[in-house]
Amino acid sequence: MSSASDYVLHPIGVVRSRLTSRAEAPRQGAEGAPEAWVEVDPAFAGALAGVAAGDEVILLTWFHLSRRDVLEVHPRGDLAQPLAGVFATRSPDRPNPIGLHRVRVLEVAAPARLRVGPLEAIDGTPVVDVKPVLTPDDG
Protein backbone atom coordinates (compact mmCIF):
# COMPACT_ATOMS: atom_id res chain seq x y z
CA MET A 1 0.00 0.00 0.00
CA SER A 2 2.87 2.36 0.69
CA SER A 3 5.21 3.89 -1.81
CA ALA A 4 7.58 6.81 -1.66
CA SER A 5 4.97 9.09 -3.20
CA ASP A 6 2.65 8.40 -0.29
CA TYR A 7 4.86 10.55 1.87
CA VAL A 8 4.74 13.72 -0.21
CA LEU A 9 2.76 16.53 1.39
CA HIS A 10 0.65 18.70 -0.89
CA PRO A 11 0.15 22.16 0.61
CA ILE A 12 -3.56 22.99 0.81
CA GLY A 13 -3.01 26.64 1.58
CA VAL A 14 -0.63 29.30 2.82
CA VAL A 15 -0.35 31.61 5.83
CA ARG A 16 -0.61 35.35 5.20
CA SER A 17 0.72 37.19 8.25
CA ARG A 18 2.41 40.42 9.22
CA LEU A 19 5.17 38.22 10.66
CA THR A 20 7.82 37.85 7.99
CA SER A 21 10.80 36.27 9.74
CA ARG A 22 11.48 33.61 12.33
CA ALA A 23 13.31 36.24 14.40
CA GLU A 24 10.14 38.26 14.97
CA ALA A 25 7.78 35.30 15.43
CA PRO A 26 6.78 34.34 18.98
CA ARG A 27 7.70 30.78 19.86
CA GLN A 28 4.08 29.88 20.54
CA GLY A 29 0.78 31.42 19.52
CA ALA A 30 -0.15 32.22 23.10
CA GLU A 31 2.99 34.33 23.46
CA GLY A 32 1.59 37.39 21.72
CA ALA A 33 1.16 36.11 18.17
CA PRO A 34 -1.09 38.11 15.84
CA GLU A 35 -4.09 37.15 13.79
CA ALA A 36 -3.37 35.84 10.32
CA TRP A 37 -5.17 34.63 7.23
CA VAL A 38 -5.05 31.10 5.96
CA GLU A 39 -5.60 31.24 2.21
CA VAL A 40 -6.82 27.80 1.23
CA ASP A 41 -6.37 26.70 -2.37
CA PRO A 42 -9.90 26.95 -3.88
CA ALA A 43 -9.45 23.38 -5.13
CA PHE A 44 -9.87 22.35 -1.49
CA ALA A 45 -12.79 24.66 -0.68
CA GLY A 46 -15.13 21.69 -0.35
CA ALA A 47 -13.03 20.34 2.49
CA LEU A 48 -13.84 23.48 4.53
CA ALA A 49 -17.60 22.84 4.54
CA GLY A 50 -18.71 23.06 8.15
CA VAL A 51 -15.76 25.13 9.39
CA ALA A 52 -17.23 28.26 10.95
CA ALA A 53 -16.26 31.38 12.86
CA GLY A 54 -15.85 30.56 16.52
CA ASP A 55 -14.47 27.08 15.92
CA GLU A 56 -11.23 26.00 17.52
CA VAL A 57 -9.09 24.19 14.99
CA ILE A 58 -5.63 22.72 14.76
CA LEU A 59 -3.61 23.93 11.81
CA LEU A 60 -0.79 21.77 10.57
CA THR A 61 1.89 23.69 8.72
CA TRP A 62 5.21 22.92 7.08
CA PHE A 63 8.06 24.90 8.60
CA HIS A 64 9.69 25.57 5.25
CA LEU A 65 12.69 27.40 6.72
CA SER A 66 13.62 24.64 9.15
CA ARG A 67 16.65 22.44 9.34
CA ARG A 68 15.84 18.74 9.23
CA ASP A 69 19.20 17.40 10.34
CA VAL A 70 18.96 18.68 13.90
CA LEU A 71 18.30 16.07 16.59
CA GLU A 72 19.10 18.10 19.72
CA VAL A 73 18.56 21.74 20.60
CA HIS A 74 18.82 24.10 23.53
CA PRO A 75 15.13 24.56 24.43
CA ARG A 76 13.80 27.93 23.35
CA GLY A 77 17.24 28.74 21.93
CA ASP A 78 18.50 29.39 25.46
CA LEU A 79 22.14 28.29 25.59
CA ALA A 80 21.91 28.17 29.38
CA GLN A 81 19.56 25.21 29.04
CA PRO A 82 21.05 21.77 28.45
CA LEU A 83 20.59 20.13 25.07
CA ALA A 84 17.34 18.20 24.67
CA GLY A 85 16.14 15.89 21.94
CA VAL A 86 13.92 17.69 19.46
CA PHE A 87 11.11 15.20 20.20
CA ALA A 88 11.11 16.62 23.76
CA THR A 89 10.74 20.17 22.42
CA ARG A 90 8.59 22.13 19.99
CA SER A 91 11.63 23.29 18.02
CA PRO A 92 10.77 24.03 14.38
CA ASP A 93 14.06 22.33 13.48
CA ARG A 94 13.26 18.59 13.48
CA PRO A 95 13.30 15.63 11.08
CA ASN A 96 9.78 16.35 9.80
CA PRO A 97 9.17 20.04 10.45
CA ILE A 98 5.41 19.95 10.82
CA GLY A 99 3.99 22.83 12.84
CA LEU A 100 1.02 22.31 15.14
CA HIS A 101 -1.06 25.38 15.93
CA ARG A 102 -4.26 25.50 17.94
CA VAL A 103 -6.13 28.62 16.81
CA ARG A 104 -9.62 30.05 16.76
CA VAL A 105 -11.40 30.70 13.48
CA LEU A 106 -12.42 34.38 13.54
CA GLU A 107 -13.90 34.68 10.06
CA VAL A 108 -14.56 32.55 6.99
CA ALA A 109 -14.33 34.50 3.73
CA ALA A 110 -14.83 33.66 0.07
CA PRO A 111 -13.61 31.79 -1.75
CA ALA A 112 -11.70 29.77 0.84
CA ARG A 113 -10.01 31.96 3.42
CA LEU A 114 -9.90 31.70 7.19
CA ARG A 115 -8.97 34.52 9.54
CA VAL A 116 -7.46 32.85 12.59
CA GLY A 117 -5.53 33.69 15.69
CA PRO A 118 -3.28 33.74 17.47
CA LEU A 119 -0.80 32.25 14.99
CA GLU A 120 2.98 32.40 15.28
CA ALA A 121 3.69 30.95 11.80
CA ILE A 122 5.25 33.46 9.42
CA ASP A 123 3.96 34.79 6.12
CA GLY A 124 4.34 32.25 3.36
CA THR A 125 4.26 29.18 5.61
CA PRO A 126 2.56 26.32 3.76
CA VAL A 127 -0.53 24.84 5.44
CA VAL A 128 -1.05 21.11 5.05
CA ASP A 129 -4.12 20.31 7.16
CA VAL A 130 -6.94 21.75 9.26
CA LYS A 131 -8.51 19.60 11.98
CA PRO A 132 -11.28 20.35 14.47
CA VAL A 133 -10.47 20.34 18.17
CA LEU A 134 -12.51 17.51 19.64
CA THR A 135 -12.15 17.95 23.40
CA PRO A 136 -10.69 20.56 25.77
CA ASP A 137 -7.45 18.59 26.12
CA ASP A 138 -7.38 17.44 22.53
CA GLY A 139 -4.09 17.03 20.78
Next chain:
Amino acid sequence: MSSASDYVLHPIGVVRSRLTSRAEAPRQGAEGAPEAWVEVDPAFAGALAGVAAGDEVILLTWFHLSRRDVLEVHPRGDLAQPLAGVFATRSPDRPNPIGLHRVRVLEVAAPARLRVGPLEAIDGTPVVDVKPVLTPDDG
Protein backbone atom coordinates in the same frame (compact mmCIF):
# COMPACT_ATOMS: atom_id res chain seq x y z
CA MET B 1 14.15 27.87 0.13
CA SER B 2 11.37 25.50 -0.85
CA SER B 3 11.60 22.72 -3.36
CA ALA B 4 9.52 19.66 -3.99
CA SER B 5 11.84 17.57 -1.83
CA ASP B 6 11.09 19.78 1.14
CA TYR B 7 7.66 18.23 1.33
CA VAL B 8 8.71 14.60 1.62
CA LEU B 9 8.11 13.07 5.03
CA HIS B 10 10.69 10.65 6.35
CA PRO B 11 9.15 8.20 8.83
CA ILE B 12 11.05 8.27 12.11
CA GLY B 13 9.40 5.17 13.48
CA VAL B 14 6.48 2.77 13.28
CA VAL B 15 3.52 1.78 15.46
CA ARG B 16 3.42 -1.76 16.79
CA SER B 17 -0.10 -2.52 17.99
CA ARG B 18 -2.52 -5.39 18.41
CA LEU B 19 -4.85 -3.41 16.14
CA THR B 20 -4.30 -4.65 12.60
CA SER B 21 -7.14 -3.14 10.56
CA ARG B 22 -9.00 0.13 10.30
CA ALA B 23 -12.23 -1.77 10.93
CA GLU B 24 -11.18 -2.75 14.45
CA ALA B 25 -9.53 0.55 15.38
CA PRO B 26 -11.49 2.98 17.56
CA ARG B 27 -12.02 6.34 15.90
CA GLN B 28 -10.20 8.15 18.72
CA GLY B 29 -7.73 7.01 21.35
CA ALA B 30 -10.12 7.86 24.18
CA GLU B 31 -12.69 5.46 22.73
CA GLY B 32 -11.09 2.32 24.14
CA ALA B 33 -7.84 2.18 22.20
CA PRO B 34 -5.09 -0.07 23.53
CA GLU B 35 -1.49 0.58 24.46
CA ALA B 36 1.02 0.30 21.66
CA TRP B 37 4.73 0.54 21.04
CA VAL B 38 6.34 3.23 18.96
CA GLU B 39 9.55 1.78 17.56
CA VAL B 40 11.72 4.75 16.70
CA ASP B 41 14.47 4.26 14.12
CA PRO B 42 17.70 4.14 16.20
CA ALA B 43 19.11 6.80 13.86
CA PHE B 44 16.75 9.21 15.61
CA ALA B 45 17.41 8.02 19.17
CA GLY B 46 19.15 11.30 20.00
CA ALA B 47 15.94 13.19 19.28
CA LEU B 48 14.24 11.28 22.13
CA ALA B 49 16.59 12.62 24.82
CA GLY B 50 14.41 14.02 27.57
CA VAL B 51 11.28 12.06 26.70
CA ALA B 52 10.33 10.11 29.83
CA ALA B 53 7.65 7.84 31.23
CA GLY B 54 4.72 9.92 32.42
CA ASP B 55 5.06 12.56 29.73
CA GLU B 56 2.09 13.50 27.59
CA VAL B 57 3.12 13.73 23.97
CA ILE B 58 1.52 14.28 20.60
CA LEU B 59 2.35 11.66 18.02
CA LEU B 60 2.05 12.57 14.39
CA THR B 61 1.51 9.60 12.11
CA TRP B 62 0.97 9.00 8.43
CA PHE B 63 -2.34 7.23 7.75
CA HIS B 64 -0.85 5.03 5.06
CA LEU B 65 -4.15 3.33 4.18
CA SER B 66 -6.04 6.57 3.61
CA ARG B 67 -7.56 8.02 0.49
CA ARG B 68 -6.26 11.49 -0.31
CA ASP B 69 -8.87 12.47 -2.90
CA VAL B 70 -11.74 12.71 -0.43
CA LEU B 71 -12.92 16.24 0.44
CA GLU B 72 -16.23 15.46 2.15
CA VAL B 73 -17.31 12.61 4.40
CA HIS B 74 -20.20 11.55 6.57
CA PRO B 75 -18.79 12.22 10.06
CA ARG B 76 -17.80 9.03 11.86
CA GLY B 77 -18.92 7.09 8.78
CA ASP B 78 -22.54 7.61 9.83
CA LEU B 79 -24.61 7.91 6.65
CA ALA B 80 -27.39 9.54 8.70
CA GLN B 81 -25.14 12.56 9.20
CA PRO B 82 -24.87 15.12 6.42
CA LEU B 83 -21.66 15.37 4.45
CA ALA B 84 -19.03 17.60 6.03
CA GLY B 85 -15.72 18.88 4.70
CA VAL B 86 -12.85 16.74 5.89
CA PHE B 87 -11.24 19.82 7.48
CA ALA B 88 -14.28 19.92 9.79
CA THR B 89 -13.72 16.27 10.78
CA ARG B 90 -10.94 13.99 11.99
CA SER B 91 -11.47 11.59 9.07
CA PRO B 92 -8.26 9.70 8.20
CA ASP B 93 -9.22 10.22 4.55
CA ARG B 94 -8.00 13.75 3.74
CA PRO B 95 -5.56 15.49 1.36
CA ASN B 96 -2.60 15.07 3.73
CA PRO B 97 -3.47 12.10 5.95
CA ILE B 98 -1.48 13.07 9.02
CA GLY B 99 -2.77 11.54 12.23
CA LEU B 100 -2.67 13.48 15.48
CA HIS B 101 -2.65 11.42 18.68
CA ARG B 102 -2.31 12.71 22.21
CA VAL B 103 -0.92 9.85 24.29
CA ARG B 104 0.92 9.23 27.53
CA VAL B 105 4.39 7.73 27.51
CA LEU B 106 4.22 4.66 29.74
CA GLU B 107 7.74 3.32 29.26
CA VAL B 108 10.94 4.20 27.42
CA ALA B 109 12.95 1.15 26.35
CA ALA B 110 16.27 0.61 24.59
CA PRO B 111 17.31 1.36 22.02
CA ALA B 112 14.55 3.78 21.07
CA ARG B 113 11.11 2.45 21.88
CA LEU B 114 8.18 4.12 23.58
CA ARG B 115 5.23 2.29 25.12
CA VAL B 116 2.29 4.67 24.83
CA GLY B 117 -1.44 4.74 25.20
CA PRO B 118 -4.18 4.93 24.37
CA LEU B 119 -3.44 4.82 20.64
CA GLU B 120 -5.96 4.05 17.89
CA ALA B 121 -3.40 3.87 15.07
CA ILE B 122 -2.99 0.40 13.63
CA ASP B 123 0.06 -1.82 13.47
CA GLY B 124 2.49 -0.65 10.82
CA THR B 125 1.40 2.99 10.82
CA PRO B 126 4.43 5.19 10.12
CA VAL B 127 5.28 7.78 12.80
CA VAL B 128 6.64 11.09 11.57
CA ASP B 129 6.99 13.23 14.71
CA VAL B 130 6.77 13.30 18.50
CA LYS B 131 6.02 16.59 20.25
CA PRO B 132 5.60 17.42 23.94
CA VAL B 133 2.24 18.69 25.15
CA LEU B 134 2.88 22.23 26.39
CA THR B 135 -0.35 23.21 28.14
CA PRO B 136 -3.56 21.46 29.19
CA ASP B 137 -5.38 22.71 26.09
CA ASP B 138 -2.42 22.34 23.80
CA GLY B 139 -2.94 21.42 20.20
